[in-house]
């Protein structure tokens with residue numbers, strides 16, 4: 107067995123012992139230089155559980171380090187030191203409190219490098235500090251307890267205890283959407299990890315950067331159906347950007363760095379890190395160095411688009427007669443809103459965004475047609491259908507946008523810009539594909555457009571006349587406002603909400619009619635303000651997402667627009683809000699039914715309302731008060747604005763508005779299934 | 795159309811399952827799959843044959859490339875290439891058929907690698923078409939068991955798939 111010898115060489119400024127590690131014998135793992143390691147003259151006999159596994163990776167399940175504790179090279183040693191040299195609890199605390207200061211790597215008197223030794227659990231806590239993570243959302247359990255203990259012994263990373271792991275993922279996701287930085291989640295093995303699955307899938311579908319740390323049973327138990335064992339890497343495989351299993355504690359800093367790097371770059375997405383309990387054992391310590399950078403030979407996200415293609419696209423853009431910009435979440439996550447606004451304003455062209463792209467271009471601007479697709483605006487869908495050029499940026503021609511692809515935009519050429527090549531020509535063939543990040547491609551387009559005039563200004567004028575005609579067609583006809591003594595219309599509520607919050611709030615939504623109304627009637631002039639589960643359509647998303655945002659933006663208004671169905675899926679988080687004093691506002695558009703389901707049943711099943719009604723709703727007023735929060739019930743239009751004013755009076759108070767709305771209202775426009783973009787129902791009695 | 799896609803893959807646990815999972819997740823089909831480490835033990839080479847029109851194949855290669863564990867890939871069918879598969883077959887070899895089997899084995903330039911009084915075990919390499927033809931020829935005699943490796947392939951000429 108290989109071993110290491112350690113010299114204790116004094117103490118650093120922080121009281122941490124400075125230790126020089128000298129390796130004796132040869133290390134099996136981790137091989138620093140893989141090639142050299144592979145080509146060494148004598149091959150070590152790999153014990154089961156050591157790297158590399160010869161053969162296709164999957165065919166052998168690693169169980170490393172093996173329980174006989176013989177696997178690691180710089181495995182230490184420290185069991186002995188722990189008592190002898192006083193690397194006990196206190197010193198840990200001291201070390202962690204000064205974490206992030208440059209003294210964590212010093213030289214001893216002989217000029218040798220000295221490094222800090224940390225347990226796997228402490229490495230995780232320290233890494234999160236070094237990575238600048240402020241909040242981590244999670245829920246403890248057996249396999250994660252070493253990590254929880256490490257978090258307890260430091261105070262830089264704040265752990266927020268949710269009431270259900272799904273909420274942890276949504277909260278981290280909400281934060282990530284609002285801030286553009288990766289969210290972070292910590293859950294235990296088995297049920298803790300499986301509870302997080304819906305949130306991981308939600309983030310995956312909307313390309314949201316997130317790192318989920320999952321506890322796992324100890325390596326030697328893996329595969330034995332141990333207590334709370336779930337192959338979470340297997341379960342989440344199709345809904346993550348990538349996943350890792352920690353196979354040796356010394357890998358932790360690098361694997362975590364890779365996880366955050368992968369989550370946030372290229373097309374962002376969730377990354378799962380599976381951490382067997384023995385990897386975080388407090389008794390074993392390893393060198394900790396924060397990896398400032400990582401390189402992965404098989405991952406090189408594109409940094410710019412192909413210039414020739416961009417030139418070709420710009421030529422087409424300048425020559426177009428009926429152009430439409432169609433932009434998506436990629437512009438928001440790609441932080442390209444400013445550039446996009448510049449470009450579109452310079453050209454004077456119409457723009458429509460997807461649900462995920464709302465706010466990337468200010469909606470109050472005349473050139474913005476609103477959003478498109480199944481419940482998109484009439485003018486957006488009409489303009490798309492009649493366009494001769496569609497400039498798609500960071501959008502993925504999702505089926506909720508295109509309606510039937512065979513009838514999609516019959517007269518248009520398509521330019522498609524996306525960081526993810528697999529998004530291009532997936533459902534609709536692009537004429538000019540451009541693989542690249544939205545921001546750099548847009549900037550290049552701006553510089554190419556500058557100094558050039560569009561070729562057909564008269565055609566553009568005509569095009570705008572047509573679009574303005576479509577706009578005028580629907581003006582004042584979008585919905586019928588409530589009359590005296592009639593139930594409130596949900597649309598009215600959102601319009602009032604927008605007025606009261608001056609269009610500046612972070613608005614999260616759940617899923618259903620209320621979601622569509624929030625997106626249609628709140629006017630967003632900034633990106634990252636409408637926070638909604640677009641791809642997966644996850645009921646229960648809105649409230650925890652709002653919680654995650656509010657904690658990070660305490661001085662902003664954060665409101666969750668929800669329905670009584672969705673809210674009941676995650677309402678246990680009221681308790682979390684109570685614990686941390688999270689002052690989100692909740693606007694419950696209470697139609698006493700699963701409104702969106704009901705709408706489909708009205709349209710397609712002759713109003714047979716199979717299980718779309720909500721019998722036995724709780725008294726939301728009492729429910730909210732049970733947690734010590736304020737609830738206001740709104741029944742009539744004249745109660746509405748005062749109630750909203752009251753709700754938003756104090757930024758730090760959680761207020762729940764239970765707004766009773768008309769259960770018979772439908773969301774319109776609504777595209778007719780299997781039709782073209784322009785085939786829409788416009789109200790219960792009109793269609794295109 | 796049938797395509798042969800060769801992939802250099804990180805030799806990591808979970809890597810193969812990501813590739814296989816991708817095919818089922820996205821409704822792509824796998825005809826054959828063959829995988830083994832290369833001269834560089836940190837890399838496996840995986841060869842998959844699949845059937846699809848150009849749009850599907852484009853999606854398959856794009857999605858494969860997106861997998862973090864995929865280092866490089868090539869669609870061998872886009873150029874001249876060599877395709878080989880190895881097959882072991884147990885066939886009945888009794889009475890007059892014993893000689894007949896031997897003759898067919900010679901015609902196909904296959905080899906008999908194991909013998910019992912009642913059967914031959916035959917090893918044959920070639921492209922998938924040749925192997926299919928051999929099985930057809932053997933069918934009347936009685937095929938007892940077939941083990942095929944799946945297609946492996948390499949480009950002709952100077953083109954090299956490496957890091």
Ligand SMILES: Cc1ncc(C[n+]2csc(CCOP(=O)(O)OP(=O)(O)O)c2C)c(N)n1
Nearest residue numbers: 618619620645669670671672699700701702
């Ligand atoms: C987790 C989950 N389950 C089921 C659905 C299907 N679904 C979509 S909308 C909807 C009804 C939502 O009801 P509610 O939250 O009251 O909103 P409303 O439509 O009434 O505004 C359902 C059940 C879903 N999107 N998510």
Ligand SMILES: [Mg+2]
Nearest residue numbers: 669670699701
């Ligand atoms: Mg409802």
